[in-house]
Amino acid sequence: MPKHKPKRGTPLIDMTAMTDVAFLLLTFFMLSAKAKPDEVAVVDTPSSVSETKLPDAGTLNILIDKDGKVFLDPKGTHSRKELIERINAEFNLGLTEEEKLRFSTAGGFGLPKNKIKGWLNMPPAERKHVAMSGIPCDTVDNQLAPWIHNARLAQFMMKQQGVVNDEYVIVIKADQNTPYPNVQQVINTLTDINVNKFNLITTMESDPNKKHGEGHGGGEK
Amino acid sequence: MAEISQDGGGGRKKGGKVRSKKMSTRIDFTPMVDLGFLLITFFMLTTTLAKPNIMALIMPEKKDIQEEDLEPVKESKVLTLLLGGKDVVYWYEGITDPVLDSTDFSAEGVRKVILDKMDKVKGQWGMEDYEDFKTKEKKQGSFLTVLIKPTKDAVYKNLVDVLDEMAITKVRYYVVLDASEAELKFIENPASGLKFSASEQAASLK
Numbered sequence: 001m002p003k004h005k006p007k008r009g010t011p012l013i014d015m016t017a018m019t020d021v022a023f024l025l026l027t028f029f030m031l032s033a034k035a036k037p038d039e040v041a042v043v044d045t046p047s048s049v050s051e052t053k054l055p056d057a058g059t060l061n062i063l064i065d066k067d068g069k070v071f072l073d074p075k076g077t078h079s080r081k082e083l084i085e086r087i088n089a090e091f092n093l094g095l096t097e098e099e100k101l102r103f104s105t106a107g108g109f110g111l112p113k114n115k116i117k118g119w120l121n122m123p124p125a126e127r128k129h130v131a132m133s134g135i136p137c138d139t140v141d142n143q144l145a146p147w148i149h150n151a152r153l154a155q156f157m158m159k160q161q162g163v164v165n166d167e168y169v170i171v172i173k174a175d176q177n178t179p180y181p182n183v184q185q186v187i188n189t190l191t192d193i194n195v196n197k198f199n200l201i202t203t204m205e206s207d208p209n210k211k212h213g214e215g216h217g218g219g220e221k
Numbered sequence: 222m223a224e225i226s227q228d229g230g231g232g233r234k235k236g237g238k239v240r241s242k243k244m245s246t247r248i249d250f251t252p253m254v255d256l257g258f259l260l261i262t263f264f265m266l267t268t269t270l271a272k273p274n275i276m277a278l279i280m281p282e283k284k285d286i287q288e289e290d291l292e293p294v295k296e297s298k299v300l301t302l303l304l305g306g307k308d309v310v311y312w313y314e315g316i317t318d319p320v321l322d323s324t325d326f327s328a329e330g331v332r333k334v335i336l337d338k339m340d341k342v343k344g345q346w347g348m349e350d351y352e353d354f355k356t357k358e359k360k361q362g363s364f365l366t367v368l369i370k371p372t373k374d375a376v377y378k379n380l381v382d383v384l385d386e387m388a389i390t391k392v393r394y395y396v397v398l399d400a401s402e403a404e405l406k407f408i409e410n411p412a413s414g415l416k417f418s419a420s421e422q423a424a425s426l427k
Contacts, residue, residue: 015249015250015251015253015254016250018250018254019250019253019254019257022254022257022258022261023257025261026257026260026261026264029261029264029265030260030264033264033267045273046377046378046381046382047381048274048276048381048382048384048385048388049385049388049389050274050275050276050385050388051274052274052275052276052277053273053274053275054273054274054275064377171275173273174377175377176376176377176378176381177376177377177378178376178377179373179374179375179376179377180304180371180372180373180374180375180376180377180379180380181373183377183380184371184399187280190280191280191281191282191283192283194282194283196279196280196281196282197277197278197279197280198277198278199275199276199277199278200275200276200277200278200381200384201273201274201275201276202273202274202275202276202381203273203274204274205385208328208389
């Protein structure tokens with residue numbers, strides 16, 4: 001008679017295959033990961049058929065939220081350091097070295113010049129959540145123009161020194177419900193300082209010309 | 222679950238000799254997989270795979286425009302779109318005694334207006350030959366010139382939508398301008414007609 005022993009212990013599942021898959025995926029996501037950038041303002045961008053992607057080059061982001069508040073987020077710590085040096089001199093902010101260093105990693109901001117110092121002295125966690133009033137950019141008090149002008153100069157200097165490869169690409173990210181006059185102010189500010197080419201961030205929308213041929217092909221009918 | 226499995230290692234047999242305990246070489250991978258999936262979840266949630274799309278916008282230069290650089294456009298090639306509030310587009314053709322009409326941003330709305338005007342321009346002026354500066358392909362495009370004039374009631378989405386229509390209908394000449402006083406009055410009271418002077422428009426752009 002064959003012995004009929006009941007199996008003892010926990011049944012084992014071969015996890016190897018699963019582990020393989022899991023780590024393959026993990027590797028993929030780790031390598032392709034680029035942390036979501038912290039945005040200073042919540043912006044719901046309009047959609048367009050444009051398929052051009054945001055270039056990898058350094059970007060100077062201008063955010064306009066739905067109330068028309070303007071935020072600025074220049075990328076690159078070196079350029080930001082140079083930028084705040086210049087702004088410090090131009091606006092007489094009286095920032096210490098420590099505060100300038102903080103600015104270089106601080107992320108986006110939307111504050112009038114007299115509040116910059118106070119903002120930089122907040123703890124980093126608080127800095128992100130503080131309510132910002134936007135950078136003034138009307139005709140009476142336009143602080144956006146010196147910011148952008150100096151940011152471009154700073155990036156240009158960094159390029160000369162070989163720290164970065166490209167000059168800033170100006171990117172406007174505005175909410176779809178931003179009133180046009182607010183956008184116009186920003187565009188006017190840019191064209192006033194001779195920045196005539198910029199990019200509008202949009203979300204993807206299907207192109208009716210490419211959608212199962214029902215669209216009207218425009219000029220090439 | 223998390224201990225090293227001793228199954229199959231064989232217990233001590235009854236009354237048998239004391240043998241060295243045979244350890245299984247099988248390792249429980251569960252914690253490792255747990256950790257693996259935890260990290261996957263983390264990276265998946267923090268990753269932005271798709272880069273945002275951009276739409277390039279080039280504005281006319283403000284300074285240093287010489288009088289002789291300005292080339293007049295034939296009135297019959299011009300379509301003006303005024304972006305009003307509440308997603309309404311007002312439009313008129315040319316500048317002599319124009320008739321104001323309004324439409325919306327749907328495919329049957331402003332796109333049809335543009336395409337109709339394109340057909341008209343094509344009928345009168347034919348098509349323009351040009352070379353695609355990227356691919357060097359010979360192409361034909363419309364002579365149509367569209368003036369986009371957002372009013373203060375328009376929202377940003379309207380501007381992007383209408384620029385999008387330019388891309389969809391392949392309008393090659395378009396420009397974003399400020400609406401003039403005369404045009405704002407024209408929207409309020411279309412019957413009054415548009416008293417439009419080029420010098421006034423030029424002055425409003427400065």
